[in-house]
Amino acid sequence: MRNHPSLPIDADRLWHSHEEMGQLGATPKGGVNRQALTPEDQQARALFTKWAQQAGCTVETDCVGNLFARRPGRDPSLPAVCTGSHLDTQPTGGKYDGAYGVLAGLEILRALNDAGIETERSIEVVAWTNEEGTRFAHSGSALFVGKVDLAEAYNATDPAGIRFEDALVAINAKGPLPLGNRPYDSVFEAHIEQGPILERDGYAVGIVTGARGQTRYTVTVTGMEGHAGTMPMTMRQDALVAASRLVVTLEQIGLDHPPQGVCTVGALTVYPNSRNTIPGTVTFDIDLRHPTQDGIDSMEAAIAAAMQAEQHKGKVSVTCTVLDRDAPLTFDADLVALLKVGADSLDRPVMDIFSMAGHDACYLAAHQPTAMVFVPCKNGISHNELESATVEDLAAGVEVLAAAILARAMRR
Amino acid sequence: MRNHPSLPIDADRLWHSHEEMGQLGATPKGGVNRQALTPEDQQARALFTKWAQQAGCTVETDCVGNLFARRPGRDPSLPAVCTGSHLDTQPTGGKYDGAYGVLAGLEILRALNDAGIETERSIEVVAWTNEEGTRFAHSGSALFVGKVDLAEAYNATDPAGIRFEDALVAINAKGPLPLGNRPYDSVFEAHIEQGPILERDGYAVGIVTGARGQTRYTVTVTGMEGHAGTMPMTMRQDALVAASRLVVTLEQIGLDHPPQGVCTVGALTVYPNSRNTIPGTVTFDIDLRHPTQDGIDSMEAAIAAAMQAEQHKGKVSVTCTVLDRDAPLTFDADLVALLKVGADSLDRPVMDIFSMAGHDACYLAAHQPTAMVFVPCKNGISHNELESATVEDLAAGVEVLAAAILARAMRR
Numbered sequence: 001m002r003n004h005p006s007l008p009i010d011a012d013r014l015w016h017s018h019e020e021m022g023q024l025g026a027t028p029k030g031g032v033n034r035q036a037l038t039p040e041d042q043q044a045r046a047l048f049t050k051w052a053q054q055a056g057c058t059v060e061t062d063c064v065g066n067l068f069a070r071r072p073g074r075d076p077s078l079p080a081v082c083t084g085s086h087l088d089t090q091p092t093g094g095k096y097d098g099a100y101g102v103l104a105g106l107e108i109l110r111a112l113n114d115a116g117i118e119t120e121r122s123i124e125v126v127a128w129t130n131e132e133g134t135r136f137a138h139s140g141s142a143l144f145v146g147k148v149d150l151a152e153a154y155n156a157t158d159p160a161g162i163r164f165e166d167a168l169v170a171i172n173a174k175g176p177l178p179l180g181n182r183p184y185d186s187v188f189e190a191h192i193e194q195g196p197i198l199e200r201d202g203y204a205v206g207i208v209t210g211a212r213g214q215t216r217y218t219v220t221v222t223g224m225e226g227h228a229g230t231m232p233m234t235m236r237q238d239a240l241v242a243a244s245r246l247v248v249t250l251e252q253i254g255l256d257h258p259p260q261g262v263c264t265v266g267a268l269t270v271y272p273n274s275r276n277t278i279p280g281t282v283t284f285d286i287d288l289r290h291p292t293q294d295g296i297d298s299m300e301a302a303i304a305a306a307m308q309a310e311q312h313k314g315k316v317s318v319t320c321t322v323l324d325r326d327a328p329l330t331f332d333a334d335l336v337a338l339l340k341v342g343a344d345s346l347d348r349p350v351m352d353i354f355s356m357a358g359h360d361a362c363y364l365a366a367h368q369p370t371a372m373v374f375v376p377c378k379n380g381i382s383h384n385e386l387e388s389a390t391v392e393d394l395a396a397g398v399e400v401l402a403a404a405i406l407a408r409a410m411r412r
Numbered sequence: 413m414r415n416h417p418s419l420p421i422d423a424d425r426l427w428h429s430h431e432e433m434g435q436l437g438a439t440p441k442g443g444v445n446r447q448a449l450t451p452e453d454q455q456a457r458a459l460f461t462k463w464a465q466q467a468g469c470t471v472e473t474d475c476v477g478n479l480f481a482r483r484p485g486r487d488p489s490l491p492a493v494c495t496g497s498h499l500d501t502q503p504t505g506g507k508y509d510g511a512y513g514v515l516a517g518l519e520i521l522r523a524l525n526d527a528g529i530e531t532e533r534s535i536e537v538v539a540w541t542n543e544e545g546t547r548f549a550h551s552g553s554a555l556f557v558g559k560v561d562l563a564e565a566y567n568a569t570d571p572a573g574i575r576f577e578d579a580l581v582a583i584n585a586k587g588p589l590p591l592g593n594r595p596y597d598s599v600f601e602a603h604i605e606q607g608p609i610l611e612r613d614g615y616a617v618g619i620v621t622g623a624r625g626q627t628r629y630t631v632t633v634t635g636m637e638g639h640a641g642t643m644p645m646t647m648r649q650d651a652l653v654a655a656s657r658l659v660v661t662l663e664q665i666g667l668d669h670p671p672q673g674v675c676t677v678g679a680l681t682v683y684p685n686s687r688n689t690i691p692g693t694v695t696f697d698i699d700l701r702h703p704t705q706d707g708i709d710s711m712e713a714a715i716a717a718a719m720q721a722e723q724h725k726g727k728v729s730v731t732c733t734v735l736d737r738d739a740p741l742t743f744d745a746d747l748v749a750l751l752k753v754g755a756d757s758l759d760r761p762v763m764d765i766f767s768m769a770g771h772d773a774c775y776l777a778a779h780q781p782t783a784m785v786f787v788p789c790k791n792g793i794s795h796n797e798l799e800s801a802t803v804e805d806l807a808a809g810v811e812v813l814a815a816a817i818l819a820r821a822m823r824r
Binding site: 259 | 502503504544545546605606607608624626628636637638639640641642643644645646647650652653655656657659660663666667670671672673674675676677678679680681682684685686687688689690691692697699701767768769770792793794795796797
């Protein structure tokens, strides 16, 4: 393999772009609440579009709001090199989850401009819609690769009952491009680790070798409403008591699959949610993850048994529906090797790491060669307003990413 | 004691008034959603006011929306006889909880008019504001007797953040009268039992001898938000897992105090309530009830121990605040005896019964002689859209109530 070219990155510029982007949806605690397709997301899309255009890109939008900023190569007919991530955040999120991958790509384009480098292939920096999945279930990258039916996704509603398609239209994010039909030479994504391993082991950059399997369920527990004073304890069909038993059991199922199996109930809603009415219905979501398919299968079996055991008590009925299943995946071996060679050429020590979070790259990996780099975040904290990263680590990740992207983009 | 006068009740009129009132906030399942100070409650207040005026009453409103319909007696200077209940319902309530007590009083006024009877004392039928306590914490009857500070109640907000005072003004329910200052000779309340005992034992009417003690808490469990994929199970501070353990323990505390001790978590809210974020905060309410003070004390001690045990696990902090405490109470012996004598004179067999529900009468009992009658509801179901009662039982309750009210109202 030939020597890697190296590209001078402007760490200050990278940092200030994060600071400026982080103002959009900024929370009093220093985090970001920029949920998909809100006015804050609209502002973030406009800022990214402006920056990309200033860097000489054309910016196009597809019918689910994915934004494609293209820096043309010498031969526009060759499949482009793609990098990017997402601009939406959790309701109590931080400045780096998602935004880092988009701004890393933008910094590479700016650095290429500064260095006057024309690449053989075009480079596209993509901001994928709704990666977090908090407001709407399906992400723009999953739709892009055809993993989800478009009509179904358009009709899915957020907790306020707003359809995904209507939310796209409301912030003018529904573009003319159809889904997919954009073959890439390769796809790279930079992201904060969102876990404690790089920081603990003292690496600024991790090369991601693969990603967890994940299954998400939605569960409805149906009992019967009743008066909180007059209904004797033994005659109750309390949906919240049953759901609470399940939440406790689900935690145990996670604990029973160490070290990396996890099982989470993040959202739970009680009906009618009145102080003096025994809850008649509770709905909640389950998110389970494991690095191996055997682990996923074992956790799914334990969950099914727990649901059945609760139902067999005869007080409530339990329905459990799979929202989606992602199998564990291994990233493209050539791209992973290229990232490592690039890091070596920069004298940048890196470690292999495995992703327990889902990312846009996990969907894209199904259709084109894909790989990721991680940088540390403080104490491994993410999906939290305390999310924090250093300028040095962010820049190191971009340097390693840039070396691999430049190597791929220079190929005929 | 002299012979009771008896008053011919129009059971059909009583039934049709319930049917008409039940249209206001009617739900597709046949129940009623007429929460306090909503447009539906406003309609109910207007209908009651119209009916009371048609029955010859003056209708006045106090500063928390309590509605006083007064049928003047021969000597208006004598303390009046009061009866009534509330027109607000649970979010998934029925036609009879509350409305029965108001419409029973109205039927007595109409029957007095039909019979051309003028009473010595005035009779007031009162619709007390917000008895259910689902939208706002404090009831109009508690405010009337000075149990709760008015400024505090005005500033309390519903789940949407609307102040109680603003909600009163919004539906034009804030009247000119100050709180209290309306001494009553006696207070009666008719209500559906909301439990299974009268139906099981075959009685149309129960004479209520007393009411449960009740303590309500609001609890906040604070852990730490985190990423549902990357935060290892053993490092989590999951507020929902901790809250769920508490909900399960609280049910056990109820079960440990048979036969009439009850402990309920009716409302629980998760923050940020996102599928892939470990819950950082959970708030919930506890409602515990027991017929005796010893039982209340024992349950409160068990709850305090459970909170402490959860906190001692070191993952979350738990704060538990008393919203209010009602001691167990015994209704006025003279009024209870009068109700029984009246029932005897009607050849109506009645049983003694104890109320596990709170009622407006429980607050009023602190300041004037007070008593209640119960009628059965089908399968003991209340706070539920399936709530049901028969015209015969409803009319029987009004007859027994009317005999006692007439006896008191004829006294000089």
